[in-house]
Amino acid sequence: MAVKNYVLVCGGSACESTKGNEIFKSLLHEAEKKGVQNDLQIVKTGCFGFCEKGPIVKVLPDEAFYVEVKPEDAEEIISENIIKGRMVDRLLYKDDSKKGEFKAEDIKFYQKQERIVLRNCGLIDPESIDEYIARDGYLGLERALFELSGDDIIDELKKSGLRGRGGAGFPTGLKWSFSQRIESDQKYVVCNADEGDPGAYMDRATLEGDPHSVIEAMIIAGKCVGADKGAIYIRAEYPLAIERLEIAMDQAREKGLMGDNILGTDFSFDLEIRLGAGAFVCGEETALLASIEGKRGMPIPKPPFPAAKGLFGKPTVINNVETYANIPVIISKGGDWFAQYGTEGSKGTKVFALTGKIKNSGLIEVPMGTTLREIVFDIGGGIPNGKKFKGVQTGGPSGGVLTEEFLDTPIDFDSLLAVGSMMGSGGMIVMDEDDCMVDVAKFYLDFCVEESCGKCAPCRIGTKKLYEILDKIAMGNGDMDDIDKMRDMGAAMKKASLCGLGQTAPNPVLSVLNTFEEEVLEHIRDGKCRSGKCKDLVQYSVIEDKCIGCTVCARKCPVNCIAGERKVAHVIDQDACVKCGACYDSCKFGAILVS
Amino acid sequence: MSKMTLEDLRKLREAKKLEASQRDTEGKETLVIVGMGTCGIAAGAKEALDVMLEELKKVGNDNVIIRQAGCMGLCHVEPTIEVRTPGMPDTIYGKVDAKVAKEIVHQHIVDGQLVNEHVYDKPAADIIKQ
Numbered sequence: 001m002a003v004k005n006y007v008l009v010c011g012g013s014a015c016e017s018t019k020g021n022e023i024f025k026s027l028l029h030e031a032e033k034k035g036v037q038n039d040l041q042i043v044k045t046g047c048f049g050f051c052e053k054g055p056i057v058k059v060l061p062d063e064a065f066y067v068e069v070k071p072e073d074a075e076e077i078i079s080e081n082i083i084k085g086r087m088v089d090r091l092l093y094k095d096d097s098k099k100g101e102f103k104a105e106d107i108k109f110y111q112k113q114e115r116i117v118l119r120n121c122g123l124i125d126p127e128s129i130d131e132y133i134a135r136d137g138y139l140g141l142e143r144a145l146f147e148l149s150g151d152d153i154i155d156e157l158k159k160s161g162l163r164g165r166g167g168a169g170f171p172t173g174l175k176w177s178f179s180q181r182i183e184s185d186q187k188y189v190v191c192n193a194d195e196g197d198p199g200a201y202m203d204r205a206t207l208e209g210d211p212h213s214v215i216e217a218m219i220i221a222g223k224c225v226g227a228d229k230g231a232i233y234i235r236a237e238y239p240l241a242i243e244r245l246e247i248a249m250d251q252a253r254e255k256g257l258m259g260d261n262i263l264g265t266d267f268s269f270d271l272e273i274r275l276g277a278g279a280f281v282c283g284e285e286t287a288l289l290a291s292i293e294g295k296r297g298m299p300i301p302k303p304p305f306p307a308a309k310g311l312f313g314k315p316t317v318i319n320n321v322e323t324y325a326n327i328p329v330i331i332s333k334g335g336d337w338f339a340q341y342g343t344e345g346s347k348g349t350k351v352f353a354l355t356g357k358i359k360n361s362g363l364i365e366v367p368m369g370t371t372l373r374e375i376v377f378d379i380g381g382g383i384p385n386g387k388k389f390k391g392v393q394t395g396g397p398s399g400g401v402l403t404e405e406f407l408d409t410p411i412d413f414d415s416l417l418a419v420g421s422m423m424g425s426g427g428m429i430v431m432d433e434d435d436c437m438v439d440v441a442k443f444y445l446d447f448c449v450e451e452s453c454g455k456c457a458p459c460r461i462g463t464k465k466l467y468e469i470l471d472k473i474a475m476g477n478g479d480m481d482d483i484d485k486m487r488d489m490g491a492a493m494k495k496a497s498l499c500g501l502g503q504t505a506p507n508p509v510l511s512v513l514n515t516f517e518e519e520v521l522e523h524i525r526d527g528k529c530r531s532g533k534c535k536d537l538v539q540y541s542v543i544e545d546k547c548i549g550c551t552v553c554a555r556k557c558p559v560n561c562i563a564g565e566r567k568v569a570h571v572i573d574q575d576a577c578v579k580c581g582a583c584y585d586s587c588k589f590g591a592i593l594v595s
Numbered sequence: 596m597s598k599m600t601l602e603d604l605r606k607l608r609e610a611k612k613l614e615a616s617q618r619d620t621e622g623k624e625t626l627v628i629v630g631m632g633t634c635g636i637a638a639g640a641k642e643a644l645d646v647m648l649e650e651l652k653k654v655g656n657d658n659v660i661i662r663q664a665g666c667m668g669l670c671h672v673e674p675t676i677e678v679r680t681p682g683m684p685d686t687i688y689g690k691v692d693a694k695v696a697k698e699i700v701h702q703h704i705v706d707g708q709l710v711n712e713h714v715y716d717k718p719a720a721d722i723i724k725q
Binding site for chain 2: 003006008011041043044045046060061118120121122123124125126127130131133134136137138139142145146201204205206208209210238240241254255256257259261263264355359360361362363364365
C-alpha cells in the first residue's frame with residue numbers, strides 16, 4: 001500500500017548514459033540491504049531538463065533535489081534522507097547566484113520559470129468559467145469596474161511596464177492612453193490572435209488553456225478607453241481555440257460578465273470572433289483591421305495609428321493574445337507587483353515555444369532577462385544525440401539567429417535588438433551543427449515570398465530577389481559580390497517597405513551574413529556546404545579501404561544507386577544519387593565520405 | 596444561471612475557492628487533469644481519457660474527479676496527465692497511451708505506487724505567490 005517516500009531517478013537519455021540506471025539499481029540494493037524497501041518506491045522518470053547537472057535524483061515529498069549523483073551516493077541517500085529524514089546537503093542543488101544557507105523552497109527555482117500568462121494553462125478546465133473565477137478570475141474586471149477610472153487603469157499598466165508581446169514591444173499603457181484621450185462616438189477593442197510565425201504556438205495554447213483571461217482583459221480595455229464592441233481575430237486553423245473561446249464568451253454573457261450592463265453597472269461590452277484565412281500579413285495590425293472590415297488584408301501606411309484611426313476609422317485598441325493575458329493579473333494585483341519580474345526595460349515574463357533540435361521541446365514561460373543558456377540547456381535539456389549547439393532563431397521570419405556567443409545574454413526586447421535579432425512573438429527554433437545557415441535563411445525568405453501581400457515594391461521584389469541570390473549560392477553558383485548585394489538590398493527593404501513584414505523580412509539573411517559570414521563564403525568560394533544540407537554542393541562516395549561490403553547502405557538507398565557484392569567495396573552511381581544521406585547515416589564503419 | 600451582480604460574483608468566487616481548498620485539505624478525492632490542447636488531443640489524450648474512465652468504472656472507484664485542461668507545456672511527451680492523490684506527491688505523467696493510462700488507474704490511484712518511466716516534471720512549478 002501507500003509508501004512514505006518516493007525516490008525519482010532521472011531516466012532521460014543523458015542521465016541514462018551518465019549512470020542513471022546504475023544509480024537506480026544501487027538505490028534498490030541499498031534499500032533492500034537496510035530493510036526499508038517497503039517504505040519507499042524508487043521510480044525511473046522522464047528527463048527533468050537540467051541535464052548539465054545530471055544525473056538527478058529527487059526525493060518526494062521532501063522535494064530534495066540532488067544533482068550530479070553517483071551510484072556510490074545511494075547508500076547515503078537511503079540512510080540519511082529515507083531513514084533519518086535528513087537531506088544530504090552535499091548533493092543538493094545550490095543556485096550559484098544564491099550562495100550560503102540553503103532553503104527548501106529554493107529548490108523549485110532551478111526550473112527558472114515563472115507563470116503569469118500561463119497561470120491557469122494546464123490547470124483549470126478551459127470550458128468552466130467557475131474554475132477561472134475560483135483562481136481569481138474576473139477580479140481584475142471587478143476592480144476596473146468598481147474601483148478604478150480609465151486613467152487609473154492606464155496608470156497601473158504604465159507602472160507595470162508591460163510592453164506588447166506581439167513582437168515590437170510597444171508600451172501597452174501608452175497605446176491605450178492614445179485611444180482613451182480621443183473623443184469618439186464609437187471605439188473598438190481588437191485582439192490579434194493571427195499567430196503565424198513558423199514554429200510558434202504560444203497564443204494557441206493560451207486560448208485553448210485559458211480563454212477567459214483574454215476575454216476579461218478585453219472587457220477591461222473596453223472599460224478603460226470607452227469602447228463597447230470588440231473582436232478577436234483568430235486563424236481558422238485553430239478550431240479548438242475558437243470553440244473554447246465561443247464557449248467562454250457564452251458563459252461570460254450568461255453570467256452577466258459580458259453584454260449589457262455588466263455586473264449591474266451601466267457599462268456594456270460585447271465581443272465577436274472573426275476568422276482569418278491564414279495570411280501571415282494579417283498579423284500586421286492595419287492589414288488585420290482591413291480584413292475584419294471585409295477588405296483585402298493589406299497594410300496601410302502609419303500614422304494614423306489604429307489607436308487614433310483603426311477599425312472602420314474609429315479609435316481602436318489592438319493587442320495580441322499574450323499581452324491581454326497579462327492584464328487581468330496586473331489590474332488585480334497591481335502594476336508594481338508585475339514590475340518586480342523582468343529587467344529594467346522589459347518587465348514581466350515571456351512565453352516561448354521551444355522547438356527544433358532540443359531534447360525537451362515545449363511551451364515555457366520565463367522572466368524577462370533569463371539567458372538563452374538557461375532556456376536551451378537548463379529547461380530544454382540541451383541538444384539531442386550529442387550534437388553541437390549552433391544557434392537559436394528567435395522572432396521567426398522577422399528575427400535573427402543567436403549564436404553561442406550570445407548564450408549568456410539576458411533576453412529582453414532591447415538586448416535582442418542590440419544583437420541583431422528581435423523578441424518576435426516567441427518562437428524559438430534551436431539549431432545544431434547539422435543545420436546549414438544558407439538553407440535556414442532560404443527557408444525564411446521562401447516564407448516571406450509566399451506571404452508578401454505585394455502592395456509595396458521593396459517587399460514584393462526584394463524578398464524574391466534575395467531568395468534568388470540565396471538559391472544561387474545554395475546551388476554553388478554564387479559570386480563574391482552577392483554578399484554585398486544582399487546587404488544593400490536588405491538595407492533598402494528595411495527602409496522602404498510599407499509594413500513590418502517587409503521591413504523585417506531581410507533580418508534572417510542579414511543576421512546570417514553577420515554571424516555566419518564564413519559559412520556563406522564557403523558556399524561561394526569553395527563550393528562547400530559543411531552540414532551537407534545544400535544538395536547541389538554535396539557528393540557522397542565510398543571510402544574503399546573502410547568499406548567491408550556489408551550491403552547495409554545499398555539496402556537503405558531509396559534509389560538503388562549503390563552497387564557492390566557482399567564483402568566487396570561498394571560504389572555509388574553519382575548520376576543517379578539523390579543525395580539523401582541515407583547511406584551516410586546507415587554506415588557503421590564511417591566508410592561514406594561527404595565532400 | 597441569471598446575470599450576476601458584483602456581490603454574486605464575489606460569493607461565487609469564495610464558494611469555488613472553498614470547494615477547491617476542501618479538496619486539498621480533506622483529501623478524499625483524487626484529481627486527474629488531462630492536458631487537452633490541440634497538441635495533447637493529436638497525440639492521443641482522448642484515448643487516454645476514455646481508458647481511464649473505463650478502468651475507474653471497472654475498479655468501482657467513484658472518488659476521482661477527471662478534468663480536462665489546456666496544454667501543460669510538455670510538448671515532447673504528450674499526451675500528459677497530472678494526478679493528485681491524497682497522501683502522494685502531485686505527479687505528471689507523460690507519453691500516456693492506453694496501457695499507461697490503465698497502469699495509472701491500477702498502480703497509482705488504487706495501489707498508491709508511481710508508474711515507472713512515465714513521471715515527468717512540469718517545466719514550470721507555479722511559484723507565483725498567490
